[in-house]
Amino acid sequence: MASPAPTTLVAEPITRRLPVGGVEVTYHDSGAGRTDLPTIVLVHGTGGSTDTHYPFIFPMLAGPQRVLSIDLADPGSPILELRQLEEQVIGVLEEVRADSVTLVGYSLGAVVATSVAGQRSDLVDNLITIAGWAKTDGHQLLRNNIWRRTKNSAPVACAEFSAFTAYSPGFLRQLPAEYQSFLVDAMKYDDFGCRQMDLNRKIDITDLAGKVTADTLVIACRDDYMVPPHHSRELFSIIDNARYTEVRSGHGVVLERPAELVHVISVFNAAPRAHPAGTMIAELKP
Amino acid sequence: MIAASTKTDPLADVDIIIVGAGFSGIGMGVRLKEQRTDSFVILERADSLGGSWRDNTYPGVACDVPSPLYSFSFQTNPEWSRLFAPGQEIWQYLQKVADDATLGEHLRFGAEMSSAVWDGDSERWVVTTTAGTFTGRYLISAMGHLTDPKLPDIPGIGEFSGTVMHSARWNPDVDLDGKRVGVVGTGASAIQVVPSIASKVEHLVLFQRTAPYIVARQDFEFTEVQKKQFRRDPDAISELRQSIFWLGEYSFAARRLVPAYLEEARREALSHMQSQIEDPLLRDLLTPDYEIGCKRILRSDDFYPTLTRDNVTLEPSALARVDSGRAVSSAGRGFDLDVLILATGFETWDLPSSYLIHGRNGETLAEHWSSGMQAYNSTTVHGFPNLFLLNGPATSLGHNSLIFMIEAQIDYVLGALRWADASRRAIVEVEESAEGRYADLLHAQAQETALLRGGCDSWYLDPRNGKATLSWPNFAHSFRDQCATFDPAPYADQAVELGA
Numbered sequence A: 001m002a003s004p005a006p007t008t009l010v011a012e013p014i015t016r017r018l019p020v021g022g023v024e025v026t027y028h029d030s031g032a033g034r035t036d037l038p039t040i041v042l043v044h045g046t047g048g049s050t051d052t053h054y055p056f057i058f059p060m061l062a063g064p065q066r067v068l069s070i071d072l073a074d075p076g077s078p079i080l081e082l083r084q085l086e087e088q089v090i091g092v093l094e095e096v097r098a099d100s101v102t103l104v105g106y107s108l109g110a111v112v113a114t115s116v117a118g119q120r121s122d123l124v125d126n127l128i129t130i131a132g133w134a135k136t137d138g139h140q141l142l143r144n145n146i147w148r149r150t151k152n153s154a155p156v157a158c159a160e161f162s163a164f165t166a167y168s169p170g171f172l173r174q175l176p177a178e179y180q181s182f183l184v185d186a187m188k189y190d191d192f193g194c195r196q197m198d199l200n201r202k203i204d205i206t207d208l209a210g211k212v213t214a215d216t217l218v219i220a221c222r223d224d225y226m227v228p229p230h231h232s233r234e235l236f237s238i239i240d241n242a243r244y245t246e247v248r249s250g251h252g253v254v255l256e257r258p259a260e261l262v263h264v265i266s267v268f269n270a271a272p273r274a275h276p277a278g279t280m281i282a283e284l285k286p
Numbered sequence B: 001m002i003a004a005s006t007k008t009d010p011l012a013d014v015d016i017i018i019v020g021a022g023f024s025g026i027g028m029g030v031r032l033k034e035q036r037t038d039s040f041v042i043l044e045r046a047d048s049l050g051g052s053w054r055d056n057t058y059p060g061v062a063c064d065v066p067s068p069l070y071s072f073s074f075q076t077n078p079e080w081s082r083l084f085a086p087g088q089e090i091w092q093y094l095q096k097v098a099d100d101a102t103l104g105e106h107l108r109f110g111a112e113m114s115s116a117v118w119d120g121d122s123e124r125w126v127v128t129t130t131a132g133t134f135t136g137r138y139l140i141s142a143m144g145h146l147t148d149p150k151l152p153d154i155p156g157i158g159e160f161s162g163t164v165m166h167s168a169r170w171n172p173d174v175d176l177d178g179k180r181v182g183v184v185g186t187g188a189s190a191i192q193v194v195p196s197i198a199s200k201v202e203h204l205v206l207f208q209r210t211a212p213y214i215v216a217r218q219d220f221e222f223t224e225v226q227k228k229q230f231r232r233d234p235d236a237i238s239e240l241r242q243s244i245f246w247l248g249e250y251s252f253a254a255r256r257l258v259p260a261y262l263e264e265a266r267r268e269a270l271s272h273m274q275s276q277i278e279d280p281l282l283r284d285l286l287t288p289d290y291e292i293g294c295k296r297i298l299r300s301d302d303f304y305p306t307l308t309r310d311n312v313t314l315e316p317s318a319l320a321r322v323d324s325g326r327a328v329s330s331a332g333r334g335f336d337l338d339v340l341i342l343a344t345g346f347e348t349w350d351l352p353s354s355y356l357i358h359g360r361n362g363e364t365l366a367e368h369w370s371s372g373m374q375a376y377n378s379t380t381v382h383g384f385p386n387l388f389l390l391n392g393p394a395t396s397l398g399h400n401s402l403i404f405m406i407e408a409q410i411d412y413v414l415g416a417l418r419w420a421d422a423s424r425r426a427i428v429e430v431e432e433s434a435e436g437r438y439a440d441l442l443h444a445q446a447q448e449t450a451l452l453r454g455g456c457d458s459w460y461l462d463p464r465n466g467k468a469t470l471s472w473p474n475f476a477h478s479f480r481d482q483c484a485t486f487d488p489a490p491y492a493d494q495a496v497e498l499g500a
């Protein structure tokens, strides 16, 4: 008996390119959803892309709702500014003009999304931040310093340190050794990624976050050593219209607990106001 | 059998009649007790509770969802001996759950329901059993969907000279030592039975119609220290339950045919097989010819090695007939056997219990479902007022714990009961259109999964309509998210005010 011919997804996403501020931004579009739920727009984190940060979440959220995912493009300037990334997200949102949008950002993407929501309430109906932050603090700088000092001089230690801080102890301890080295090997930063790491050092969107009016869900990761939950709790306090929930995961939640993120995002997108602003939403206890 | 009298039974006339004392019926009872509802009876045809775990006592029987998760959220168990607890232990657990909630006074054993009839005049269900007649305002069917053994129609089996038994009706008195034994089927039960008996039989022939996908099981014993931690720190169990649950949910991406995850799942299963089987011919016979996830993905570390034993023969075709005492496969090979074990599964898409329940106008559920079963929110059926089905249509899962599904349904039922009481409704009956829309939505979702696109014929499929009517075609968490909270909208118009 031979193996069967590979079965494929019912609907393949469409990839589009859009010129914004002199660069070409790529975004992926799952196509229309089965219902009239808000369109979800995903923005990845530092050094990521739709492929590396949303391989699970993008296809699994698609179906009931339309999902778009943006691959942030390298503007090419020696110093990366937050504004350049915001423009790209705004460009896509203006191009797409969906009836209703839930903007979802992860890590640095959450910073971008929050900032966009603070400036353009006309484009963002609902906001979800995953492991986001408002203002870089000393703890983050220390980690960033170690990363900087080792990235060229001790690249293996740098990758190991990145994996060590990216995943929760509970996740790492149960991984077979070969998976662990796979995760370590994946910790690579290209030029654009390195400039995103530099940008991470000087984030302060406190004022803009305070202007967010969208119905917001702040998702923190309990065991996050890159952006510890205190940052999300801060966002939850800055954004008036925010709810808060915590996932038992490290920063790499998009790979560690992607199904739980799908749950949290789907529930919020189906009824953003189900919990009033200010609620700390309990986790699902299976 | 003489029908016992219920004249003296204080629970002969109650608010709620639950039929079936497996995980569903017991879970429902415990939650009712917790709400201080006492007017209910649980009818069970057998002489003890336990359902699947009472009935399945074949060698090697165990769960294939890790036990810390395969247990109620409201009563986790620090005492599991191992990751995949043996059936006997699960049975004992369920008994303890019932005992701790003092369900004993509500249980009626040896009470096999032969019919349940909706009486429109009194607006009550009339349930006839081998232990007398019971009446109730609500009927909760908890009769399971892997309950009634499915016996394959094998010509000549009646003349088989040896012993025939179904895996779910194991007879411990049948001696297998030194016997020639045939096992029919390669599903979840067969792959547990085969390694458990192979070393004691003289020869074992396994009739395989379709090869299953099997992944490593990686079972282990919990240490005393781990159990102590579970006892002292309840969050340690929560933490473990969550990680098992979300890992199970992760595996749904393959079933939804997302290419990278499908490939990962296929590779995991095939490399497990290849690491345990060297013979290229045997590898070939054990390579499934359908997409992974179409049938239940099985877990075993000892099934493949058992097939390489000298006294085990893999017959790559079904058992077709018995010819003057000889078992003959559909490929035409004959075997002289002393015992035939039918590990052929259960009646799934055409539930025997559905023939017993009569709704408005006397129509049975089976008649109502003549072209396939369906229920709104997997729980209620138009034309069957005040009936709730637990673990019935569209609740089965290939990738996570059924108890999670059952608990979500129990929450839904409790919500419905509360609504009926609060709004003084005598009748809870779902609109026909809502039931149809729900079924259509599920079918649309199933069409995006390996269930319907995997190129296999499975027990999840109803041959009458080609739909996967038994299965919930989505993440398990979506069932809770979408179906656990009672929304009266599709019931409101059907409802009649109490006393109106």
Ligand SMILES: Cc1cc2nc3c(=O)[nH]c(=O)nc-3n(C[C@H](O)[C@H](O)[C@H](O)COP(=O)(O)OP(=O)(O)OC[C@H]3O[C@@H](n4cnc5c(N)ncnc54)[C@H](O)[C@@H]3O)c2cc1C
Pocket (backbone or CB within 6 Å): B019, B020, B021, B022, B023, B024, B025, B043, B044, B045, B046, B049, B050, B051, B052, B053, B056, B061, B062, B063, B064, B065, B070, B111, B112, B113, B114, B142, B143, B144, B145, B146, B147, B189, B353, B356, B390, B391, B400, B401, B402, B403
């Ligand atoms: C061998 C085996 C292993 C399994 N392993 C797993 C696993 O690992 N993970 C998982 O999620 N699921 C597993 N399952 C599925 C399992 O069936 C469910 O998880 C769960 O036990 C179902 O509980 P239930 O109460 O709904 O049904 P059941 O356990 O089937 O209970 C139904 C009860 O109703 C009674 N009954 C039926 N008809 C009547 C009648 N007319 N009158 C009175 N009483 C009646 C029956 O006697 C029975 O006691 C397994 C099933 C089997 C058979």
